[in-house]
Amino acid sequence: MKKNMKPSFTWRTITESRLFFPLLALSLILLFDFIFIPGFFTIENRDGNLHGSLIDIFRNGSTVMLLAIGMTLVIATGGVDLSVGAVMAIAASVAGILMNPSALKNEVFFVTDPTYTFQPLWVVIISALLIAILCGLWNGFLVAYMRIQPMVATLILMISGRGIAQLITNGLRVQITYRPYSFIGQGWIILPFSLYIVAIVLAITWFMTRKTAIGMFIESVGTNFRSSFFSGIDEKKIKLLVYTFCGFCAGIAGLVASSNIKTSDANNIGLTTELDAILAVVIGGTSMAGGRFSLVASMVGALVMQAITQSMYAIGVPAFALQAIKAVVVILVIILFSEQVRGFIRGISTSKKGVKS
Amino acid sequence: MKRVGEFFAKNRHFIPLMSTALLALTAYGIGAYLFVGMRNPQVFFNLFRNTSWLLISGIGMTLVILTGGIDLSVSGVVALTTVSSAVLLRDGMNPWLVIALMLLMGMSLGAIMGGFIIKLKVQPFIATLAGMWFARGMCFFISDDAVQIDNYIFHILGKTKILIPGLMELSLSQGKSAPYITIPVVVAFLLLLVMIYVTQYTSFGRTVYAIGGNEGRNEQSARLMGLPVDRTKFLVYTFNGFCSALAGLSFCLFVESGHGLYAPGFELDVIASVVMGGTMLTGGSGYVFGTFFGVLVLAVTQALIQFIGSLSSWWTKIVIGALTLIFIGVQTVLANRKSGRQNAEATVGAVAKRRTQLRLALGAGVLLVVVVAGVSISRSGSVASVDTSASAPCVVEFRKADADNLIQGGAVMAYQRVAGPQCVDELYAIYPDGRITGTDGVNTVEKQVSPDEIEEMLVAISVEHAWFTNEIYDTYLTPCRQCFAHYILISYNGQEKGATGTDGTTAMPPGYAFALAEIRPLLPEITSAP
Numbered sequence: 020m021k022k023n024m025k026p027s028f029t030w031r032t033i034t035e036s037r038l039f040f041p042l043l044a045l046s047l048i049l050l051f052d053f054i055f056i057p058g059f060f061t062i063e064n065r066d067g068n069l070h071g072s073l074i075d076i077f078r079n080g081s082t083v084m085l086l087a088i089g090m091t092l093v094i095a096t097g098g099v100d101l102s103v104g105a106v107m108a109i110a111a112s113v114a115g116i117l118m119n120p121s122a123l124k125n126e127v128f129f130v131t132d133p134t135y136t137f138q139p140l141w142v143v144i145i146s147a148l149l150i151a152i153l154c155g156l157w158n159g160f161l162v163a164y165m166r167i168q169p170m171v172a173t174l175i176l177m178i179s180g181r182g183i184a185q186l187i188t189n190g191l192r193v194q195i196t197y198r199p200y201s202f203i204g205q206g207w208i209i210l211p212f213s214l215y216i217v218a219i220v221l222a223i224t225w226f227m228t229r230k231t232a233i234g235m236f237i238e239s240v241g242t243n244f245r246s247s248f249f250s251g252i253d254e255k256k257i258k259l260l261v262y263t264f265c266g267f268c269a270g271i272a273g274l275v276a277s278s279n280i281k282t283s284d285a286n287n288i289g290l291t292t293e294l295d296a297i298l299a300v301v302i303g304g305t306s307m308a309g310g311r312f313s314l315v316a317s318m319v320g321a322l323v324m325q326a327i328t329q330s331m332y333a334i335g336v337p338a339f340a341l342q343a344i345k346a347v348v349v350i351l352v353i354i355l356f357s358e359q360v361r362g363f364i365r366g367i368s369t370s371k372k373g374v375k376s
Numbered sequence: 377m378k379r380v381g382e383f384f385a386k387n388r389h390f391i392p393l394m395s396t397a398l399l400a401l402t403a404y405g406i407g408a409y410l411f412v413g414m415r416n417p418q419v420f421f422n423l424f425r426n427t428s429w430l431l432i433s434g435i436g437m438t439l440v441i442l443t444g445g446i447d448l449s450v451s452g453v454v455a456l457t458t459v460s461s462a463v464l465l466r467d468g469m470n471p472w473l474v475i476a477l478m479l480l481m482g483m484s485l486g487a488i489m490g491g492f493i494i495k496l497k498v499q500p501f502i503a504t505l506a507g508m509w510f511a512r513g514m515c516f517f518i519s520d521d522a523v524q525i526d527n528y529i530f531h532i533l534g535k536t537k538i539l540i541p542g543l544m545e546l547s548l549s550q551g552k553s554a555p556y557i558t559i560p561v562v563v564a565f566l567l568l569l570v571m572i573y574v575t576q577y578t579s580f581g582r583t584v585y586a587i588g589g590n591e592g593r594n595e596q597s598a599r600l601m602g603l604p605v606d607r608t609k610f611l612v613y614t615f616n617g618f619c620s621a622l623a624g625l626s627f628c629l630f631v632e633s634g635h636g637l638y639a640p641g642f643e644l645d646v647i648a649s650v651v652m653g654g655t656m657l658t659g660g661s662g663y664v665f666g667t668f669f670g671v672l673v674l675a676v677t678q679a680l681i682q683f684i685g686s687l688s689s690w691w692t693k694i695v696i697g698a699l700t701l702i703f704i705g706v707q708t709v710l711a712n713r714k715s716g717r718q719n720a721e722a723t724v725g726a727v728a729k730r731r732t733q734l735r736l737a738l739g740a741g742v743l744l745v746v747v748v749a750g751v752s753i754s755r756s757g758s759v760a761s762v763d764t765s766a767s768a769p770c771v772v773e774f775r776k777a778d779a780d781n782l783i784q785g786g787a788v789m790a791y792q793r794v795a796g797p798q799c800v801d802e803l804y805a806i807y808p809d810g811r812i813t814g815t816d817g818v819n820t821v822e823k824q825v826s827p828d829e830i831e832e833m834l835v836a837i838s839v840e841h842a843w844f845t846n847e848i849y850d851t852y853l854t855p856c857r858q859c860f861a862h863y864i865l866i867s868y869n870g871q872e873k874g875a876t877g878t879d880g881t882t883a884m885p886p887g888y889a890f891a892l893a894e895i896r897p898l899l900p901e902i903t904s905a906p
Contacts, residue, residue, distance in 0.1 A: 168657060171704055174644070174647065178644050178693055179697025180697075181690070185688070185690040186691075190690060294505055298502075339515070339520075340514075340517050342509040342510070343512070343513020343514050344513065345509050345513070349509070350492075350506050350510075353503070353506070
């Protein structure tokens with residue numbers, strides 16, 4: 020990609036942009052798909068709704084994208100939230116049990132009626148999100164007010180969260196047959212409905228962080244929380260806010276994931292997605308040490324992760340073996356972002372200006 | 377009173393460690409008081425037998441955490457070790473060579489991750505995460521299914537009983553079988569002793585302590601002091617890779633099979649037990665010996681939950697999470713105190729603030745314990761009122777002799793189903809002429825199906841699901857509350873083979889589950905008379 024480089028001002032601004040590396044990675048993967056997987060880019064029109072591998076990347080990536088929005092803000096304050104996967108499971112369990120409480124009676128009867136629900140949909144969604152927000156508040160409290168390292172504080176909920184989720188569902192998989200609920204993850208209005216959810220959350224977050232001072236506060240806390248404290252920013256409240264928001268995002272992601280598989284599976288919903296979300300943010304170029312962040316770059320990072328998954332499935336790599344390939348990609352990204360390689364690229368572009376390199 | 381205060385002030389470093397040890401012993405004491413079964417010395421030694429891999433891995437993890445890093449790859453390396461050793465043994469490689477290769481593989485994986493962390497300045501969290509995914513993914517490139525280990529030397533290593541000298545006579549005189557431990561336990565303890573020596577009495581150990589702590593600033597000072605920081609970190613990660621592989625081997629000796637899904641979430645257990653052992657997650661403070669007690673707390677918790685019986689297995693996770701929280705709370709308070717002491721101008725306000733923090737930490741801890749205890753009591757109460765028989769753990773006993781008698785009596789298949797929510801114990805016999813009988817000890821039922829159906833089922837099980845091959849083997853774990861344990865004995869075409877299995881686990885071979893699905897529809901239902 021460096022070969023066609025012309026020593027121009029515009030090229031420089033492009034490479035310096037935070038979106039450059041994630042977009043480059045995404046386009047490389049899509050190029051790979053274009054060459055090796057026939058029909059990857061075909062988009063069908065079924066009853067006015069668009070279907071196809073490209074759409075699937077967006078649809079299946081929506082949970083990771085939702086998580087990445089919250090995670091970007093948390094990482095920007097210099098923390099990390101490991102519990103998002105467990106919070107997803109908790110939110111899904113609450114939603115499942117409110118719609119189909121049969122599991123609580125230690126008996127499993129299969130509700131097949133698609134109009135049956137124990138509680139109305141708005142109660143289900145609001146209570147699941149409230150529980151998720153509560154989980155986020157708990158993390159934020161531990162990090163901001165108890166001064167526990169973020170990784171450790173959220174590790175606690177990561178360990179016990181799945182236990183709590185199983186406690187809620189009595190250790191059973193709760194079948195969800197209520198049709199309006201399954202619209203969250205499986206509905207289509209020209210594009211998948213979950214994409215609209217992502218777009219709305221992203222738009223609200225973008226507006227809050229870029230059009231108000233909150234975004235600047237978050238970056239300032241991440242860069243140096245002590246000096247931001249002295250300049251009058253209540254860093255504790257900011258931390259509490261971002262962890263709570265991350266819990267909220269995880270709650271939405273849990274609802275989307277459970278409605279996608281029509282089951283509330285406390286054991287498997289959101290398993291290892293916290294890692295996907297963190298990697299999406301890291302690929303997006305937000306430093307794990309905190310500081311400047313870019314929501315859009317994180318979204319592209321999430322799409323990179325999902326595009327890899329999708330294209331590996333299309334080639335026919337088994338689901339479990341996929342992890343090894345993800346690991347290789349992560350290692351490549353790490354090397355790409357390392358000081359040595361950055362210095363190397365910088366060295367090329369400065370010393371060999373004008374020379375075809 | 378003053379003396380006690382002085383004692384605590386002098387040994388403040390040991391407080392977390394001592395409280396963990398105290399907790400483990402108290403929990404065991406309460407368990408022994410409540411449950412007669414827990415007084416059996418074998419139950420105590422089983423705590424070590426069931427956690428030897430946790431202890432081995434915890435020792436390596438303690439060193440990594442002392443340097444201020446973390447290693448998430450352990451569970452992946454454990455799974456990879458089980459799978460690759462199982463496959464290599466199946467292909468007939470020398471078992472000693474396999475063990476050496478596995479240890480080498482673990483060390484090289486650790487070394488590569490260490491290299492990434494040191495040379496490329498990657499966060500340990502990310503580098504080892506990639507390591508875990510890589511190892512887990514590789515498992516499924518090697519083998520999709522669980523592979524059974526059927527090797528003489530592995531059998532000797534895993535199943536040799538080492539009797540405890542003093543206790544043997546005692547328990548024999550009480551009419552119990554002599555308590556024993558296994559070779560992996562001995563290996564774990566040897567490793568523990570060696571590492572206690574290395575961390576406390578060698579320059580390598582002192583360097584490990586010097587690197588960790590104070591958010592990376594201590595690493596800077598260690599470097600300025602001329603300590604070999606990079607080399608030590610590299611060695612620590614390599615050693616942890618070695619420990620992971622050793623833990624994997626120990627796990628593999630215990631379950632005698634290998635699969636890529638083994639040990640899910642193992643790294644969390646390891647980290648939790650290191651933290652409960654009093655090691656600071658920021659590094660620089662803690663003891664390898666503490667990890668031993670951390671592991672013990674985890675083992676006792678698991679044993680207690682098993683003995684209580686009415687609590688499901690996920691309570692282990694919640695209790696471990698709560699305990700981790702409490703220990704981290706204590707650590708944070710201690711750390712705040714220490715840094716407060718260094719601040720000469722600690723004002724009254726700061727002291728009051730610290731007090732509030734302390735109270736908050738204690739309050740949160742107490743609240744959590746109360747909530748957990750309250751919920752558990754209310755739950756065990758409600759379970760007891762719904763179904764009294766389930767609150768007592770089922771005794772699973774496979775009646776293999778009875779099954780043999782049935783086969784002698786002309787049956788082609790004997791099938792026993794034990795445990796489950798109602799704690800049943802049913803024995804079915806299937807005869808070639810289509811007659812099926814079943815009994816649960818009290819009631820007897822009989823059912824007639826066509827001989828063709830029986831023949832069809834037998835063919836399906838023995839040919840399609842490969843009953844008479846090595847694919848089907850004995851697995852047994854204590855079943856969960858909803859789960860059944862099964863024993864199937866088949867005599868077909870002059871061959872006879874029986875195998876046990878428990879559902880709800882990944883250890884059961886897939887063919888076994890298919891065979892159960894074939895048998896299930898034919899069986900008559902035993903309805904207990906009111």
